[in-house]
Amino acid sequence: MILVTGGAGYIGSVLVPELVAIGERVRVVDTLWFGNPFPPHDRLDVVEGDLRHPDPAWLEDVDAIIHLAGLSNDPTADFAPELNSESNVYATRQLAELAAEKSRRTGKEIRYIFASTCSVYYAPTTADEANVTVMTEDMPIAPTANYSKTKRLAEVELLRIADQHPLFVPVLVRKGTIFGLAPRMRFDLVVNVFTLHAWKNRQLTVHGHGEAWRPLLHIRDASDAYIHLLSAPSEKIRGQAFNLLHKNYRVLELAHWVAEVIEQRYGVEVRVKRDRTGNAGARSYYVDGDKIKNTLGFSADRGVTEAVVSIWDALERGDFGLEPDKDPRFFNIRWLKETVMAGAPA
Numbered sequence: 001m002i003l004v005t006g007g008a009g010y011i012g013s014v015l016v017p018e019l020v021a022i023g024e025r026v027r028v029v030d031t032l033w034f035g036n037p038f039p040p041h042d043r044l045d046v047v048e049g050d051l052r053h054p055d056p057a058w059l060e061d062v063d064a065i066i067h068l069a070g071l072s073n074d075p076t077a078d079f080a081p082e083l084n085s086e087s088n089v090y091a092t093r094q095l096a097e098l099a100a101e102k103s104r105r106t107g108k109e110i111r112y113i114f115a116s117t118c119s120v121y122y123a124p125t126t127a128d129e130a131n132v133t134v135m136t137e138d139m140p141i142a143p144t145a146n147y148s149k150t151k152r153l154a155e156v157e158l159l160r161i162a163d164q165h166p167l168f169v170p171v172l173v174r175k176g177t178i179f180g181l182a183p184r185m186r187f188d189l190v191v192n193v194f195t196l197h198a199w200k201n202r203q204l205t206v207h208g209h210g211e212a213w214r215p216l217l218h219i220r221d222a223s224d225a226y227i228h229l230l231s232a233p234s235e236k237i238r239g240q241a242f243n244l245l246h247k248n249y250r251v252l253e254l255a256h257w258v259a260e261v262i263e264q265r266y267g268v269e270v271r272v273k274r275d276r277t278g279n280a281g282a283r284s285y286y287v288d289g290d291k292i293k294n295t296l297g298f299s300a301d302r303g304v305t306e307a308v309v310s311i312w313d314a315l316e317r318g319d320f321g322l323e324p325d326k327d328p329r330f331f332n333i334r335w336l337k338e339t340v341m342a343g344a345p346a
């Protein structure tokens with residue numbers, strides 16, 4: 001049985017059906033902030049639960065954990081720093097301690113695949129546009145933003161627990177920014193929101209200088225990588241960090257590419273507008289993705305074009321309602337403010 005925490009979120013909503021389709025038994029534990037995207041299935045157990053208060057019963061029959069739960073971007077982490085620390089560090093550690101203890105008791109390995117992020121590579125001091133540093137997994141990192149700092153702290157906790165428990169097998173998956181269509185959709189990720197704005201306004205806006213580099217990853221490649229890691233040899237992955245990306249894009253070039261895809265495919269002209277006020281979009285990091293290819297033979301080959309087309313088609317079909325840009329469910333920060341934390345002190 002595979003435990004997928006946060007499995008009802010954006011990535012989980014693609015990964016979990018894939019796991020079920022290949023014959024796995026899956027338990028999802030999720031606060032279900034965005035609802036339950038799954039139809040019932042006899043190999044799928046969806047538990048509404050908060051990882052901050054873990055129940056050891058969630059680990060019954062479990063031999064691998066894919067840990068996706070937590071706050072999943074900068075704006076939510078900045079808005080609710082305490083919830084961010086509790087969910088992203090404390091909850092990650094508690095679940096790992098339960099899993100490690102189980103591995104000791106049963107004498108069987110437990111794999112703990114952790115959803116980390118390439119944004120751990122960003123620190124204001126590394127954002128030198130003139131000299132792009134290509135970040136590899138073995139470089140020293142010191143993230144400063146709430147979100148990436150807690151992801152890094154969680155990584156450190158997992159490695160510490162692994163030092164004490166030889167059968168506990170953590171692996172740190174530092175994913176680039178995801179794009180692509182999913183049953184539980186997010187429109188607060190760069191390619192997805194560019195496509196939404198192009199569809200809605202025939203215009204998309206690049207905030208900040210637009211020269212920033214970002215590593216990007218198709219949601220189906222993220223899902224495939226998790227599945228790949230479930231069966232990779234333990235000795236190759238235990239305690240390892242892997243960057244996971246298709247490639248690095250400059251945000252401005254990406255905007256033009258999205259516009260180009262739409263123009264070519266649908267004959268719709270999309271204007272790319274620059275908004276140079278503020279420093280939104282200024283975060284820049286350029287990440288090397290070779291280690292996972294060289295070590296495990298996995299490569300994330302899907303590009304942006306297919307994702308733009310499938311999102312556009314879904315928008316045309318009305319899959320996300322008539323005004324998805326106004327629906328807070330698709331934007332984590334709005335959803336957190338308007339529902340999850342409504343009434344709670346910020």
Ligand SMILES: NC(=O)c1ccc[n+]([C@@H]2O[C@H](COP(=O)([O-])OP(=O)(O)OC[C@H]3O[C@@H](n4cnc5c(N)ncnc54)[C@H](O)[C@@H]3O)[C@@H](O)[C@H]2O)c1
Nearest residue numbers: 006008009010011030031033050051069070072115177178
């Ligand atoms: N989407 C990306 O671009 C991206 C990139 C790199 C890393 N990641 C990481 O991958 C993971 C999944 O991302 P996503 O885009 O699917 O995010 P998401 O926000 O769509 O999903 C997160 C899920 O976790 C659940 N959750 C939050 N706190 C919880 C708690 N305390 N207990 C139980 N469930 C809880 C939410 O209900 C939600 O379903 C996150 O850890 C994120 O940080 C995402």
